[in-house]
Amino acid sequence: MTVAFLNGEYLPLSEAKISPMDRGFLFGDGIYEVIPAYHGRFVGFSAHMRRMRDGLAALQITDPYQEHAWRDLCQELLARNDGDDFGLYLQVSRGPAAQRQHRYPEQVTPTVFAYVFPIAQPGAGDPAAVKCWSVASVADRRWQRCQIKSVALLGNVMHLMEGVAVDAEEVLLFNDRDELTEAAACNVFIVQGDHVFTPALDHQKLPGVTRALLLDMMHQSGDWTVSETIVTRAMVDAADEIWLTSSTKEVAPVTQRDGHPVGGGLPGPMWSRAQQMFARHRFDY
Helix, strand or coil, rough: CCCECCCEEEEHHHCCCCCCEEHHHHHCCEEEEEEEECCCCCCCCHHHHHHHHHHHHCCCCCCCHHHHHHHHHHHHHCCCCCCEEEEEEEEEEEEEECCCCCCCCCCCCCEEEEEEECCCCCCCCCCCCCCEEEEEEEECCCCCCCCEEECHHHHHHHHHHHHHHHCCEEEEEEEECEEEEEECCCCEEEECCCEEEEECCCCCCCCCHHHHHHHHHHHHHHHEEEEEECCEEEEEEEEECCEEECCCCEEEEEEECCCCCCCCCCCCHHHHHHHHHHHHHHHHC
């Protein structure tokens, strides 16, 4: 039985109910985070909290807890569920209002929901053991505030299903200037030779926590040549390696794009090096 948290109460997930007038349900008016935890240890907890606070502020939703209270809530939720490795889903919506109207209501109490789901033990950079990903290239047609981790993910879902339709597991999104933005549920890195590139952050990309941690590890080590810059379709076409990054995938190698192998069609040496480094330092943040 999965134990969830809803508005101050721990209860079975099957018993968690919200009002049909909740603005998260009616408008997608809310923010969410997914935080990985392995054997009770969170990865990037403070970074996830900073991003959630930024999103709540952008939507003018009052953060219902201080960071220490969020951490206590999350630790308690882990303790109440059986298992070792979890993704912890947090969602804060604006809450239920008396009337359905586009204008934000003046007096409303946010709805706070959290639950856990099992995730696989992360890898250590072994090419023989890693799951490899296939992607399709599609035009990015989402809204222009992708830096907000909104629960309104229909655009991302529709793009992902474009990939599914051609037997791909993810998509690479390109804007109207043929520049790489991100994937449906991940940030993207490419490798050319020994140089790592990732699209610079703006309103078209979510500021991924795993992306941020990996970049910090690279800069701290001093052994990487990495650029946050515009990444064109031509650069992606010429890439020796492509990586996806997310909280539950960490650093994942793409070995097929649009039905063709990436590099040699196997996880590349730079990916292995990056994931090994991430495995050594994932709990440093």
